[in-house]
Amino acid sequence: MTSFYSRTPQSELSLRGRTRRRFLVNSSRVILGAAGLAAGLGRVRVAGAASQVTIGVAETPCVAPAYVAVSQGFLRDEGINASIVDITTPGNLGLAIDAGNALASGHVDVAMNAVWAAVPPRTPSGLSLGDLHITAALQRGCMALVVPPDSTVHSVADLRNQTVAGAKFVFGAPMVEAGLDPDMDVAWVPAPSTANAVPTLQSGDVAAVQTIDAQGVLLERAGLARMIAFNDMPPQQSDVCCGSIMLASSIQHDPSRAMAITRALMRAAVWTEAHHAQAAQQMLDVLDTHQNEVSLADWQAAMGVLAFVPMAEAARPILVDQFDRYLKYGMPMEAPMDAATLVDRIYAPLTDEIAGTDGARSFVYAPATSV
DSSP: OOOOOOOOOOOSOOSTTOOSSOOSOOOOOOEEOHHHHHHHHSOOOOOTTOEEEEEEEOSSGGGHHHHHHHHTSHHHHTTEEEEEEEOBOTTTTTOSBOHHHHHHTTSOSEEEEEGGGGSTTSSOTTOOTTSEEEEEEEEBOOOEEEEOTTOSOOSGGGGTTEEEESOHHHHHHHHHHTTOOTTTTEEEEOOOOGGGHHHHHHTSSOSEEEEOTTHHHHHHHTTSOEEEEETTSTTOTTOOOEEEEEEHHHHHHOHHHHHHHHHHHHHHHHHHHHOHHHHHHHHHHHOOOSOTTOOHHHHHHHHHTOBOOOBSGGGHHHHHHHHHHHHHTTOOOSSOOOHHHHHHHHBOOOSOOTTSSHHHHHHHTOOOOOO
């Protein structure tokens, strides 16, 4: 089992007001063992003959429940001995999530990722629709449209006759709400990688750039960008961003194990929503991201735009409405399909709603563990 490592000492300086410098720079690909997290966070115990589970994580506040499921003991309480593996992609500032390939290769058992990542052609080669299952909805928010700080664009409505580097299927509906035709009034080019978001924005070739993983908040605090839209604005206010994703074959092989993992992540999501500040601190305490110029206040601000709202079957109508809009505004698909059919193929909730009993509430709202 991998030993716990030390994180680079964090600078006391916030990103605010610093317009040029190394930002979210290359991250290490690391493996964090459950014992290592226990050493850093003080609560997790390695269960003797527990089920072994590997969780894929990224260095982003969006997946905080995956860390919290270990640090607060939710997986341990399910009889699971968990390891956490960094599945971020080198060369992209450590923030591009390679969850699909990590799952397909058996490198991890479960990952938190965007719900549309379960839909081909975004799945790895060789996986078809239905080979990846979302077992619970966990998180809302994280994607933004940003403009240069001195841009004359102050709202989505100001993007008329402009070029946007982003996904029309994500921001098409808010543009309609703002009185724009996303097909006629806006020119679209592909969203840049995380590494290229700022250079693309500063190139002058586009008016706005799509960011992921709450990066828009960090860029705004750094004085490098200004957010004009977030994927929680009407009609997206209830949309699901990330969920618990597993291979369908893995679920079929051991459904009780998959259920336990899902339940732990859902409980962790509720705890995270109630303890943003503590979750942010716990993540920064175990991340070896070389993001040593990102302060705790910056990380907490990024978490502040996210909502951790775990849902089981209750998420189905939300996802159908969400994917109906995505399909309407051009989400790439390998074969034509209506939203309800699509959701039925990828969404397979395994548990009851997590906050349905007083016992569940008392469990998930347990006091934060000191770090």
